Amino acid sequence: MPLQKTLQPLAVHMPSYGIHILESHHSQGFKMDWLNHSFSKIIFIISGSGTLLTRKKNYRLNKECLVYIPPHMPHKIEDARRDPLCLYALCIDWKIFTSRNSMRQLQAFALIANIPVKALFERPLRQILFEQTSCFEGHELMISSLTQRVMCNIVRYRQSAPNPSTREHSSSRQRVVQVWEDLKRNFYAEQQLDEAAKQAGLSKRHFIQIFKEVTGDTWLNQVRRLRLNYAAHLLKETDRTITAICFECGFHDLSNFYRAFKTHFGQPPVVFRTESREKCKRSEILTNK
Incomplete structure (x- = not known):
């Protein structure tokens, strides 16, 4: 036709x-x-x-x-x-x-x-x-x-x-910066390096190079860091279970989440939550004196 x-x-x-x-x-x-x-x-x-x-x-x-x-x-x-x-x-x-x-x-x-x-x-x-x-x-x-x-x-x-x-003539660096900004809002989703490079309109090798220049670290490490920092925020500020936090932050396995969290923060999630809240209480007491 x-x-x-x-x-x-x-x-x-x-x-x-x-x-x-x-x-x-x-x-x-x-x-x-x-x-x-x-x-x-x-x-x-x-x-x-x-x-x-x-x-x-x-x-x-x-x-x-x-x-x-x-x-x-x-x-x-x-x-x-x-x-x-x-x-x-x-x-x-x-x-x-x-x-x-x-x-x-x-x-x-x-x-x-x-x-x-x-x-x-x-x-x-x-x-x-x-x-x-x-x-x-x-x-x-x-x-x-x-x-x-x-x-x-x-x-x-x-x-x-x-x-x-x-905007109309954005450089490779500007496009990578945009991908980085998007990642900060979508770190919990499945993040594939190949898709990120395609999103920026760059080869995978070129994207890896510029991304590290822009952010100071690799794609995988930045994804992990964003997820763990958000997990720490949820542990401090909410009463959600460790399992729920693990899921919300994009981890698929609870044991992997525990290991990654302890490696990053030096203590397991339960201890981190307890100590963070104790510090917060002590700070409130000192503020009110």
């Missing part, structure tokens, strides 16, 4: 659960008038090149570029004359966000261009496409959860992103 190409933007048929992803292959001569949607859009460029125009600024669009467009932002796309765009557009109705605070966080954003695609969008995009096509039981819930994950990633990226003047 020949590829369907279009000379104008495709109509968005929003389903009841408020999320729709469409694939648009532009023909040469594609024309788009100014649009102003009530929903937000995430645009991912598959191939081609062009320009995204807004009232304040224009943005170059190239392969694997990702752009977030908030609701009610006037915009239009102009393709390069001999290199028409092929793109995905993830359209998101605000009603899926039940948290008013989440809505305020996202609505506060202007357009965000050139987000690191592999880190934030590529995997969930594939999952959303699969769920929308397959329509398996629970697909609406899965699509909603994946979309909210993407939006959360954008919020966090916005908070820790490089300066806007350098």
